[in-house]
Amino acid sequence: MQKPVMAVTGDETDEDPELAPSHMAAATGDMPAYQIRAPATALPQGMMMAASPGTLHSPQQLAEEATRKRELRLMKNREAAKECRRRKKEYVKCLESRVAVLEVQNKKLIEELETLKDICSPKAD
DNA sequence: TCAACAATTCGTCATGTGTC
């Protein structure tokens, strides 16, 4: 059993986007980095623009046009989904590395606190 | 080796949001 041939993505870039804090912030106007809209992509090779309205007449032509539009929409959405997932992965990666940095920072602060406590506590002798 | 299950990946649909 074989899936229909599809484009392989697999390419993950290691960019370092500035990330916005919340994914659920759309209503407030700020959105996470992976949600920032990219400029509309050009149509892939071989894809033609729709015939201008008014040049279609027969029901068959109309049906073909509808099919063509649907395929175009599916293709665009397929690509959009891929891009969306790529951005989301990047976003998660970035969050994870931020967690790692903060954990190190936190550990250092705790150590520093212990040192200061030692210094400031009255000597017991 | 292989079946069973879990995890991952992908395409599609539905829906929310921004732009004109």
Place this chain on the structure above:
DNA sequence: GACACATGACGAATTGTTGA
């Protein structure tokens, strides 16, 4: 309001893991 785009949800296909 129509349109385009982004994304969550879902199911199907694929891939990885594990115990017999």
